[in-house]
Amino acid sequence: MRRPTLFLMVGLPGSGKTTRARDLAREHSAVRFSPDEWMKPLFGSSDVDGRRDILEGRLIWTASQVLLLGGSAILDFGFWGRDERAALHWFASEHGAATRTMYTNADTETLLDRVNRRWRDDPGATWVMDADSFTEWRAAFQEPAEDELDGTWRPLPPPGFETWRSWMSDRWPTSVPQPAR
Numbered sequence: 039m040r041r042p043t044l045f046l047m048v049g050l051p052g053s054g055k056t057t058r059a060r061d062l063a064r065e066h067s068a069v070r071f072s073p074d075e076w077m078k079p080l081f082g083s084s085d086v087d088g089r090r091d092i093l094e095g096r097l098i099w100t101a102s103q104v105l106l107l108g109g110s111a112i113l114d115f116g117f118w119g120r121d122e123r124a125a126l127h128w129f130a131s132e133h134g135a136a137t138r139t140m141y142t143n144a145d146t147e148t149l150l151d152r153v154n155r156r157w158r159d160d161p162g163a164t165w166v167m168d169a170d171s172f173t174e175w176r177a178a179f180q181e182p183a184e185d186e187l188d189g190t191w192r193p194l195p196p197p198g199f200e201t202w203r204s205w206m207s208d209r210w211p212t213s214v215p216q217p218a219r
């Protein structure tokens with residue numbers, strides 16, 4: 039049996055994450071989790087009062103069930119932050135799975151053209167974006183380094199966190215088991 043794999047889709051809007059994630063889902067019989075496909079139907083917008091984080095946490099939790107059952111899962115979240123990806127590398131290995139970082143990129147003009155074309159074709163799927171936003175986003179985005187992409191990456195938790203488990207329960211409280219009430 040193939041080793042369960044957690045795929046992390048990394049990249050800015052319009053870089054082709056969801057398109058690539060659909061292909062990976064078919065190639066690897068992996069379950070795909072794309073928050074954009076959940077946010078609008080559930081809440082009418084791509085982010086409402088931190089609900090995206092709540093949803094992402096539950097999708098991570100659901101992906102962990104897939105991994106424990108021997109399947110593979112795809113988190114199509116964008117993952118701009120290095121620590122987010124590092125935490126999920128740890129999380130996957132805790133569930134007996136490998137991690138693969140799938141990085142998609144294109145120049146800003148191409149991204150802008152794609153997202154606006156996508157919006158014209160299907161206004162319900164995403165939203166309008168402008169060039170200034172892309173400049174800001176690119177500055178905030180932390181590009182994956184070579185060791186992250188080749189799977190040898192074993193980073194330590196950032197200052198203030200003893201373990202990746204504690205980092206994850208801070209970033210995505212709903213991704214870890216909830217205390218019984």
Ligand SMILES: Nc1ncnc2c1ncn2[C@@H]1O[C@H](COP(=O)(O)OP(=O)(O)O)[C@@H](O)[C@H]1O
Nearest residue numbers: 049050051052053054055056057058152153156
């Ligand atoms: N490699 C590519 N070349 C050209 N167009 C692409 C490519 N990948 C995706 N697209 C198109 O660009 C738009 C954005 O792609 P999408 O996969 O939704 O990006 P993301 O999920 O990263 O926001 C879609 O309309 C898609 O069909």
Ligand SMILES: [Mg+2]
Nearest residue numbers: 055056072074
């Ligand atoms: Mg997408």
